[in-house]
Amino acid sequence: MRTEEVEEVDVAVIGGGPAGMSAAVAAQKAGAARVVIIERGERLGGILNQCIHDGFGTKSMGKALTGPEYAQIYIDLARETGVSCYLNTMVLNLTPERELTVCSTGGVRRIRAKSVILCMGCRERTRGAIGIPGYRPAGVFTAGVVQYYMNIRNLAVGRRVVVLGSGDVGLIMARRLTLEGAQVPCVAEILPYPSGLVRNVVQCLEDFGIPLYLSTTVVEIHGRDRVTGVTLAKIGPRGGIVPGSKRLVKCDTLMLSVGLIAENELAKKAGVALSPITGGPIVDDHFQTSIPGIFSAGNALQVHDLVDYVSLEAEKAGLSATEYAHTGKLPEANIRVSPGQGIRYVVPQYISGTEAVDFSMRVVVPDLDRYVVFRSGGQTVRRMKQNVLAPSSMVRFRVRGERFQNIGRELTVELQA
Amino acid sequence: MNGQFTCVVCPTGCVVNAEWNETELLSTDHAQCKLSWDYVRGEIFDPRRTVTTTVRVDDGDLPLVSVKSDPPVPKRTVFEVMQHLSHVVVKAPVNIGDIVVTNVLDTGSNIVATKRIQRKV
Numbered sequence: 248m249r250t251e252e253v254e255e256v257d258v259a260v261i262g263g264g265p266a267g268m269s270a271a272v273a274a275q276k277a278g279a280a281r282v283v284i285i286e287r288g289e290r291l292g293g294i295l296n297q298c299i300h301d302g303f304g305t306k307s308m309g310k311a312l313t314g315p316e317y318a319q320i321y322i323d324l325a326r327e328t329g330v331s332c333y334l335n336t337m338v339l340n341l342t343p344e345r346e347l348t349v350c351s352t353g354g355v356r357r358i359r360a361k362s363v364i365l366c367m368g369c370r371e372r373t374r375g376a377i378g379i380p381g382y383r384p385a386g387v388f389t390a391g392v393v394q395y396y397m398n399i400r401n402l403a404v405g406r407r408v409v410v411l412g413s414g415d416v417g418l419i420m421a422r423r424l425t426l427e428g429a430q431v432p433c434v435a436e437i438l439p440y441p442s443g444l445v446r447n448v449v450q451c452l453e454d455f456g457i458p459l460y461l462s463t464t465v466v467e468i469h470g471r472d473r474v475t476g477v478t479l480a481k482i483g484p485r486g487g488i489v490p491g492s493k494r495l496v497k498c499d500t501l502m503l504s505v506g507l508i509a510e511n512e513l514a515k516k517a518g519v520a521l522s523p524i525t526g527g528p529i530v531d532d533h534f535q536t537s538i539p540g541i542f543s544a545g546n547a548l549q550v551h552d553l554v555d556y557v558s559l560e561a562e563k564a565g566l567s568a569t570e571y572a573h574t575g576k577l578p579e580a581n582i583r584v585s586p587g588q589g590i591r592y593v594v595p596q597y598i599s600g601t602e603a604v605d606f607s608m609r610v611v612v613p614d615l616d617r618y619v620v621f622r623s624g625g626q627t628v629r630r631m632k633q634n635v636l637a638p639s640s641m642v643r644f645r646v647r648g649e650r651f652q653n654i655g656r657e658l659t660v661e662l663q664a
Numbered sequence: 665m666n667g668q669f670t671c672v673v674c675p676t677g678c679v680v681n682a683e684w685n686e687t688e689l690l691s692t693d694h695a696q697c698k699l700s701w702d703y704v705r706g707e708i709f710d711p712r713r714t715v716t717t718t719v720r721v722d723d724g725d726l727p728l729v730s731v732k733s734d735p736p737v738p739k740r741t742v743f744e745v746m747q748h749l750s751h752v753v754v755k756a757p758v759n760i761g762d763i764v765v766t767n768v769l770d771t772g773s774n775i776v777a778t779k780r781i782q783r784k785v
Contacts, residue, residue, distance in 0.1 A: 299716050299718060299778065299779075300716045301716055301732060305673070305674050305675070306675070311714070312778075313716055313730060313732055313779075315730050315778050315779035315780075316760055319779075398728065398730065399726060399728065400728075401718070401720065401727045401728050426717060426742070426746050427717075427746070444675050445670055445672075446670070446671075446672035446675055446677045448670075449672050449677070450713075454713070553675055635676065635677065635678070635679075640675065640676075
């Protein structure tokens with residue numbers, strides 16, 4: 248019998264989207280001996296390949312690129328720096344000792360990595376996740392699937408498309424469908440405010456006269472073989488249907504943009520501790536998870552609204568993973584960071600307190616003119632004014648290392664008037 | 665004249681109150697940066713949009729190549745540009761930056777490829 252060969256690498260990056268590419272390039276540049284990206288699709292770039300709209304890079308590169316253009320920058324960097332890529336290759340298992348079982352047309356094999364970076368991204372919530380009653384006709388799609396069909400495969404999904412949920416992809420696809428000649432009678436959003444960025448509400452809906460109905464949802468899907476319409480209803484402040492508010496909207500397609508789920512099956516298999524709020528691993532300021540040598544970045548860690556921050560976050564994870572591969576350790580992170588009043592979550596959840604930290608967080612509800620305050624006991628560590636706050640816009644702050652001197656083991660982030 | 669605009673230059677989405685006359689923008693308030701000035705002036709006097717869409721590819725490893733208008737086209741021409749592009753077919757290979765249509769509909773804008781498409785093997 249042939250002895251099974253195990254490939255040894257410094258850094259294994261799972262997923263070749265924006266996070267994975269940025270992490271791998273950073274690791275390779277930092278001097279990691281062998282860096283591999285393992286990507287289950289047939290090319291690098293991930294979801295950017297189907298995001299043909301522009302607006303990527305406004306924060307980090309000072310210009311608005313389309314998704315494929317932004318991706319190509321990192322694809323070229325990966326090639327130039329010498330990152331190895333296994334395409335059409337799926338990771339089946341990950342152990343806490345950082346041994347990966349991977350599968351491709353060549354068969355099943357093993358890779359042992361000194362560091363692993365989890366960059367699997369996220370997937371869309373589907374009809375099943377939100378439980379809309381009715382038959383199961385053809386014509387119900389998630390926004391990302393519509394985007395793939397239209398922008399990659401040249402397939403139309405329908406002629407009259409109601410959109411449920413106002414996530415960014417849904418808003419962008421409402422515009423895209425309109426440009427391609429489909430009718431979009433409305434976008435319904437169950438919350439009293441949009442889930443997507445304001446700029447997308449303006450440039451995707453208002454520009455095209457598409458109405459956005461807030462506090463409204465789809466309560467029934469009609470049609471047996473193909474969607475023939477949906478019933479919309481107003482949702483009251485306590486979550487119930489407002490009596491008399493039901494109305495039928497005829498359509499042949501329902502497109503869902505109702506949230507994203509961080510994809511962490513592999514993290515679970517390895518025993519990585521996950522946050523119930525973000526759905527991603529609990530990490531420290533080096534983006535290291537609860538298992539030493541396993542790191543996480545991008546939408547697998549927390550769902551982002553801007554790719555610019557995914558790239559930055561993953562770059563840091565790549566550097567940390569390289570340091571771990573070389574030295575076998577990173578500074579201990581003993582200071583716990585918790586969300587306080589008005590804050591839904593904050594990442595990282597633990598910090599070492601020895602160096603500057605870029606915090607990302609989201610607020611609970613839309614708000615104006617508030618201070619974001621980092622507090623340790625009664626001591627204010629950092630205070631920043633924010634004019635506009637919305638759950639759809641991730642808030643990011645850098646806090647310098649000196650600020651963490653002489654603070655306790657607990658750091659709280661909250662909104663103050 | 666006056667009115668309210670939501671600046672879309674960056675993801676912050678500042679709400680800007682603006683005042684203007686027949687020929688120029690007079691004042692804006694409430695924006696966090698200076699970029700909103702040019703955006704608001706454009707919205708009032710010459711609104712433009714970057715059209716991002718796809719055109720068909722012959723012999724490509726994918727059936728479509730993504731494209732954009734560069735510079736942005738006048739907003740009123742967006743649907744005409746879409747209509748025009750529905751008849752365009754390019755031949756693989758295509759590289760980022762390749763001009764797919766020069767001076768589309770006399771707008772002064774080119775339609776430029778934003779994705780690399782290789783020849784089908």
